[in-house]
Amino acid sequence: MARKIALIAHDRKKDDIVAFVSRHAPVLSRYHLIATGTTGERIETSSNLSIERMESGPIGGDTQIAAQIVAGEVVGVIFLIDPLYAQPHEPDIQALLRVCNVHNVALATNLATAEAFVASLANSVVAHLIYNPVSGQGDGQQELDLIKELLEPHLHLEVHLTTPDLSPQQLAENALTDRPDLIIASGGDGTVSAVAGAVIGTDIPLGVIPRGTANAFAMALGITQQLNQIRRACEIILAGYTRIIDAAFCNDLPLILLAGVGYEAEIIEKADREAKNRWGSLAYIMAGWQQLNEHMLFDAEIELEGEIRQFQAGAITVANVAPPTSVLAQGIGEVIVDDGLLDVTITTAATKLQAVTTMLGMLGGALIKTNTELENVVHLKAKKLRLAAQPPQKVVLDGEIIGTTPLEIRCIPQGLKVFVPKPI
Numbered sequence: 001m002a003r004k005i006a007l008i009a010h011d012r013k014k015d016d017i018v019a020f021v022s023r024h025a026p027v028l029s030r031y032h033l034i035a036t037g038t039t040g041e042r043i044e045t046s047s048n049l050s051i052e053r054m055e056s057g058p059i060g061g062d063t064q065i066a067a068q069i070v071a072g073e074v075v076g077v078i079f080l081i082d083p084l085y086a087q088p089h090e091p092d093i094q095a096l097l098r099v100c101n102v103h104n105v106a107l108a109t110n111l112a113t114a115e116a117f118v119a120s121l122a123n124s125v126v127a128h129l130i131y132n133p134v135s136g137q138g139d140g141q142q143e144l145d146l147i148k149e150l151l152e153p154h155l156h157l158e159v160h161l162t163t164p165d166l167s168p169q170q171l172a173e174n175a176l177t178d179r180p181d182l183i184i185a186s187g188g189d190g191t192v193s194a195v196a197g198a199v200i201g202t203d204i205p206l207g208v209i210p211r212g213t214a215n216a217f218a219m220a221l222g223i224t225q226q227l228n229q230i231r232r233a234c235e236i237i238l239a240g241y242t243r244i245i246d247a248a249f250c251n252d253l254p255l256i257l258l259a260g261v262g263y264e265a266e267i268i269e270k271a272d273r274e275a276k277n278r279w280g281s282l283a284y285i286m287a288g289w290q291q292l293n294e295h296m297l298f299d300a301e302i303e304l305e306g307e308i309r310q311f312q313a314g315a316i317t318v319a320n321v322a323p324p325t326s327v328l329a330q331g332i333g334e335v336i337v338d339d340g341l342l343d344v345t346i347t348t349a350a351t352k353l354q355a356v357t358t359m360l361g362m363l364g365g366a367l368i369k370t371n372t373e374l375e376n377v378v379h380l381k382a383k384k385l386r387l388a389a390q391p392p393q394k395v396v397l398d399g400e401i402i403g404t405t406p407l408e409i410r411c412i413p414q415g416l417k418v419f420v421p422k423p424i
């Protein structure tokens with residue numbers, strides 16, 4: 001629901017409201033501003049703010065604003081009233097004042113109170129939560145209630161639910177037009193990635209409340225834990241400590257975790273929704289084992305900094321952030337999240353046994369963060385790359401299948417600010 005502030009002034013108070021709004025433009029611009037006709041016109045011509053104008057007050061503008069107050073869309077009304085002159089539309093004015101009191105909406109009718117109201121807004125943190133109600137195995141409504149209970153005492157929270165027609169990225173883009181202090185993504189890695197897609201490069205920090213099956217992004221950044229995951233994630237956001245990490249785009253789609261070509265993509269496709277609901281992240285491991293029987297090598301061509309290299313590969317992973325359990329991303333035992341470069345790991349394995357040995361070696365290396373120098377693994381670092389495969393291979397991007405190769409990937413160094421636990 002929109003957060004609106006209504007601005008209204010009687011004629012002899014119009015200069016006051018114009019001066020007031022220009023003094024407080026930075027705070028007010030975070031809200032959707034509405035105004036009665038002439039007041040709105042005066043403010044617009046003397047500021048850069050965009051105002052939704054209703055009819056002029058005497059012909060029904062106050063009534064239009066009153067209706068929006070009743071609909072719960074307005075957080076505050078600044079109405080500079082002229083106490084010395086009677087107005088022809090006094091009943092409309094009284095109705096507006098009355099609905100503010102009925103609906104407990106902040107109402108300032110003189111400059112002193114308006115200043116106090118805006119001062120309180122300046123201190124309030126506004127967060128938009130992009131919430132996927134069908135992520136993971138929990139009860140979406142109960143989890144949302146818990147998040148609200150934990151966050152609402154500390155910040156103004158606007159909740160946007162994703163639907164099949166409203167993508168997380170679209171919702172986040174809309175939310176950004178309100179210039180929030182922070183954006184929170186809650187769902188699986190797909191939801192977090194899509195929200196990040198809108199936030200990358202904006203300097204607005206991203207909070208993550210993991211509720212998916214794997215939650216690889218939150219896991220890699222230390223946000224998850226087994227118990228009380230939601231509570232911990234909310235506490236991390238409220239503590240306010242942020243870290244700046246790299247981000248990337250792959251074929252113009254956001255990449256915050258990794259793009260997997262070949263083996264990894266096949267696994268993700270196999271671990272279908274039903275299996276994920278039943279088995280959680282075990283579904284990926286089971287699908288992975290099954291896939292080892294079927295997988296074949298492919299010819300890959302990678303263009304890095306103008307140089308073309310060819311490989312016979314079973315899997316190629318281009319990672320920005322990856323927890324140790326993303327085994328195929330662990331070419332040098334650790335994916336560095338803020339070096340301005342993507343980690344490219346190319347894995348070849350001719351037999352099932354070789355594949356298993358390689359994967360165990362990489363997992364071991366990742367767990368103790370050391371370079372394992374495995375003979376079937378090539379590791380490269382890149383800011384930008386192009387990748388083609390013959391035959392074309394399936395591609396999984398941040399947990400979702402997006403199609404097949406070729407790919408064009410570019411890193412956005414330091415592109416994302418994320419709330420993380422404060423290092424001890």
Ligand SMILES: O=C(CO)COP(=O)(O)O
Pocket residue numbers: 008009010011035036037038039040055056057058061062087093
């Ligand atoms: O009369 C008013 C409010 O009661 C203000 O209306 P205008 O902003 O259109 O002048």
